Amino acid sequence: MLELTHLSHVYGNGTRALDQVTLSIPRGMYGLLGPNGAGKSTLMRTIATLQVPTEGSIRFGEIDVIAEPQRLRRRLGYLPQDFGVYPRVSAYDMLHHMAALKGIGVAAERRQTVEALLHQVNLWGVRKKALAGLSGGMRQRFGIAQALIGNPWLIVVDEPTAGLDPEERNRFLDLLAEIGENVVVILSTHIVGDVADLCPRMAVLAGGRIQLEGAPLELIRGTRGRLWTKTIERAELEGYKARHPVVSTRLSAGRTMVHVLSDTDPGDGFTPHEGDLEDVYFCTLAHARRAA
Numbered sequence: 327m328l329e330l331t332h333l334s335h336v337y338g339n340g341t342r343a344l345d346q347v348t349l350s351i352p353r354g355m356y357g358l359l360g361p362n363g364a365g366k367s368t369l370m371r372t373i374a375t376l377q378v379p380t381e382g383s384i385r386f387g388e389i390d391v392i393a394e395p396q397r398l399r400r401r402l403g404y405l406p407q408d409f410g411v412y413p414r415v416s417a418y419d420m421l422h423h424m425a426a427l428k429g430i431g432v433a434a435e436r437r438q439t440v441e442a443l444l445h446q447v448n449l450w451g452v453r454k455k456a457l458a459g460l461s462g463g464m465r466q467r468f469g470i471a472q473a474l475i476g477n478p479w480l481i482v483v484d485e486p487t488a489g490l491d492p493e494e495r496n497r498f499l500d501l502l503a504e505i506g507e508n509v510v511v512i513l514s515t516h517i518v519g520d521v522a523d524l525c526p527r528m529a530v531l532a533g534g535r536i537q538l539e540g541a542p543l544e545l546i547r548g549t550r551g552r553l554w555t556k557t558i559e560r561a562e563l564e565g566y567k568a569r570h571p572v573v574s575t576r577l578s579a580g581r582t583m584v585h586v587l588s589d590t591d592p593g594d595g596f597t598p599h600e601g602d603l604e605d606v607y608f609c610t611l612a613h614a615r616r617a618a
C-alpha cells in the first residue's frame with residue numbers, strides 16, 4: 327500500500343502544482359486521471375523520489391519515502407513521461423546497461439533478466455535494433471521493460487499511451503495488465519479509456535487537488551439518472567450552455583452532442599443518458615472549474 331498524506335508542492339515561481347493530496351493506493355492498477363497541467367507528472371516524480379515535496383509525507387509499506395529515498399528506489403520501477411534513451415544503442419545493450427545500474431552485478435543473472443524482459447514485452451525480434459529505429463509503441467514497451475528490472479513492488483508509469491496509435495496502445499495496455507496484482511502500479515494519464523480499460527481504482531487530479539476517488543464502476547453508478555443528452559447544431563451551443571448545466575460536448579457525425587448533469591429532467595428535448603467514465607470525468611472537471 328502506498329500512502330500519500332497532505333502532499334503539496336510549490337515550485338520556485340510560485341506555482342502550486344500539488345495541493346494537499348491525500349490518497350491510499352492499494353495493490354493492482356491505479357489510475358490517476360487529469361488534464362494537462364493538473365500536477366500528474368509532479369506527483370509521479372515526487373513518488374519516484376526525483377523531487378521532494380514542499381509538504382506532506384509518503385509511505386510505502388514500512389518505507390518513509392521522503393526520509394529513505396534509496397530504500398524505495400530498490401523497489402521502484404519508473405517510466406517517465408519523457409523517456410530519453412541513447413538512440414544508437416540497441417534495445418538489448420541498453421537494457422543490459424540499465425540492469426547493471428540497477429545493481430544486477432552478476433553477468434549471467436543480468437543476461438537472464440534482460441532476455442526474459444525482452445520476451446515479456448515482445449521486443450525479442452528487434453533486440454539488436456538501435457532504439458531510435460523502434461516505433462513509438464516499441465519504445466514505450468522498452469520503457470516498461472527497463473521499469474521491470476529487479477522485480478519492483480511499486481511501478482509508476484507517466485502518460486505512457488500519449489501518441490500511440492490504437493493498436494500499439496492496446497498492446498501496451500495488455501502488457502500493463504499482465505504485470506500482476508501483487509504490485510502497486512500507478513498509471514498517470516489524461517486518456518479516460520486507459521483508466522476505464524485497466525484500473526479497478528482511480529482518482530481525478532485537477533488544479534493540484536484530488537477531485538474524486540473511487541472505483542470507476544461505482545463512480546459511473548453515481549451519475550445514474552442524472553445525465554441527459556441532446557444532439558444540436560453547433561451554432562445553438564452557446565444558448566444551451568446559458569440555459570443548462572452543460573458538462574461536456576462531443577461531435578457526432580458533424581453535429582454536436584450535449585451532455586447535461588441535472589437531478590431532474592431539464593426539458594428542452596433532452597433524453598436520459600447512460601453515463602460512462604468519460605461523463606464522470608467531465609462532470610468532475612466541470613465541478614472543479616466552478617469551484618475554482
Ligand SMILES: Nc1ncnc2c1ncn2[C@@H]1O[C@H](COP(=O)(O)OP(=O)(O)OP(=O)(O)O)[C@@H](O)[C@H]1O
Binds near residue numbers: 338341363364
Ligand atoms: N519545474 C517547474 N517549474 C515551475 N512550474 C512547473 C514546473 N513543472 C511543472 N510546473 C507547473 O506545475 C503545474 C503542474 O504541472 P505537471 O507537469 O505536474 O502537470 P501534468 O498533469 O503532468 O501536465 P501534463 O499532462 O501537461 O504533463 C503546471 O502548471 C506546470 O506549468
